[in-house]
Amino acid sequence: MSCTNALVGQTVVRRTDRRTFLKATGGIAVLALAGCTGGSEPAADTTVDVTLSDFKIALSDGSVSAGRIQFDITNDGPSLHELVVLKTEIMAGELPTDEDGAVDEEGAEGIELVDEVEDIEDDATATLTVDLEPGHYALICNLPSHYELGMFIDFTVT
Ligand SMILES: [Cu+2]
Structure with missing residues (x-):
């Protein structure tokens, strides 16, 4: 089996x-x-609740111990959102953006894409499990203009 x-x-x-x-x-x-x-x-060491809404990201815990982290994501809408996990020393609200207001997830210096869940519909839930080492992370929604509208939050792993 x-x-x-x-x-x-x-x-x-x-x-x-x-x-x-x-x-x-x-x-x-x-x-x-x-x-x-x-x-x-393996099962997650820590679970963090993530709430997406127009236009912010809220976390049940902004700092957790290193290990296997499970993000339980809820989109409170009303818009479609996504959750992108970036490892970076840059503060979540100060990431460089292109002319469309989007963060370069995969090419920007000092920003490493860890993982992401795209296309989470209004009133839907999603789960993202990642192994995180100690450091500073930025959680963002990178749909057009959503980052600039405030969909970012700092996340620390110790
Ligand atoms: Cu969004």
């Missing part, structure tokens, strides 16, 4: 469909876990 991580990693589930989703996958997940003897992703 293969070891399927049905409930780990990146999942995007509409909040309104969540009850149905869990009901539908619950049985499968139990079977998968029963057949797992190793090789599965």
Whole structure:
């Protein structure tokens, strides 16, 4: 039996469909876990709640210990949003932007893209699990103009 991580990693589930989703996958997940003897992703050390809205990002905890961090993301809308995790010494509100007001996630000096979840719809939830070493991070939404409208927050890993 293969070891399927049905409930780990990146999942995007509409909040309104969540009850149905869990009901539908619950049985499968139990079977998968029963057949797992190793090789599965380790559980997160820390969970941080992330709330996206027009136009800000709120965290349940702005500083956590290094390790496997699970971001439980909720988009309170009303717009589509995303969550981008950047490792950088630059303060979250001072990242360089191009003429479109977007942060260069992958080319800018001193900014390292860790991971991201795109296209989180209004009223939807998503999960992003990443291994983070100590340092300063910036969490942003990089949809056009959303960063400049205030969708950034500093995050520290100790
Ligand atoms: Cu946004």
